[in-house]
Amino acid sequence: MNVSHPQAQSGMSVAILMGTYNAQRFLAMQLDSIAAQCWPNWTIWISDDGSRDASLAIIKDFAQKWGPERVKLLSGPCRGFAENFLSLACNPTIQADYYAYADQDDIWEPDKLRRALTILEENGREQPMLYCSRTRLIDENNQELGLSPLFRRKPSFANALIQSLGGGNTMIFNRAARNLLREAGCVNIISHDWWTYLVVTGCGGSAVYDDYPSVRYRQHAANLIGCNLGLRNRLARLGQLWRGDFRRWIDCNVSALQLISQKLNRENNHLLFKFIRARRDWLLPRLLVLKQSGIYRQTLLGNLGLLFAVIFRKL
Known part of the structure; x- marks a missing residue:
């Protein structure tokens, strides 16, 4: 910019x-x-x-x-x-x-x-x-x-x-x-x-x-959250995804968002509702929501990870 x-x-x-x-x-x-x-x-x-x-x-x-x-x-x-x-x-x-x-x-x-x-x-x-x-x-x-x-x-x-x-x-x-x-x-x-x-x-x-x-x-040893660069850090993130850490983080955010659902605009409230429902549903609806809702990450690698998370119920 x-x-x-x-x-x-x-x-x-x-x-x-x-x-x-x-x-x-x-x-x-x-x-x-x-x-x-x-x-x-x-x-x-x-x-x-x-x-x-x-x-x-x-x-x-x-x-x-x-x-x-x-x-x-x-x-x-x-x-x-x-x-x-x-x-x-x-x-x-x-x-x-x-x-x-x-x-x-x-x-x-x-x-x-x-x-x-x-x-x-x-x-x-x-x-x-x-x-x-x-x-x-x-x-x-x-x-x-x-x-x-x-x-x-x-x-x-x-x-x-x-x-x-x-x-x-x-x-x-x-x-x-x-x-x-x-x-x-x-x-x-x-x-x-x-x-x-x-x-x-x-x-x-x-x-x-x-x-x-x-x-x-x-970047140092005591970082609570570091930058997601390098093979080691990316493998660590993949491990967190597989262990269910990412799903737990989403659970926490969704619970907090539900407390302020009346503050969300109509479109985003609807998106949140579809997102919550899809996370509990079987594979095909989860994939459909991912495609139809426009949910995305910022990079190609991130979106591949998102697809992985949806398929293996880690989202």
């Missing part, structure tokens, strides 16, 4: 939502990259999930430098990363024009916020809007490893039902999208980024995927 940078309204505020847990190794670099953003009007809300290392000291040093009005430290729910991030997204005291998820161990390029806000502003503020992007993969020493997969198909609820499009570390969304997340509440979900994609597209909002990698996504 090519984006010229017209001057967006500099008064627009961004609430950066960061979940931390034992983050001391890379946290200072991530915080410094946020402080170096071309977009100046940000506040960072950090929910720490019970760190036992030097994370809190690093955060307090950062807060001392930038002031208590810019850096807010909260105590997390201590029930995993997804609930930690969702507790921030649903916190009524956090008010801004836009909201950005931030992981504890990445590095943001200086123009990350400006680029995303320019794209979001071009699409208007009235409707729920979600931005996400490709990432540049780095190792523990900030050495480049490559790029995350490039997705070319249009984001939609039909895609969101079976795939999380962008990493949470790239996601920025407007107030209308945040209001949807608050209305849905702190439901039981697998990941905050997948849930955000489902809610925004399911409730009539739009998502945009930017092919420009404005986040340096660190």
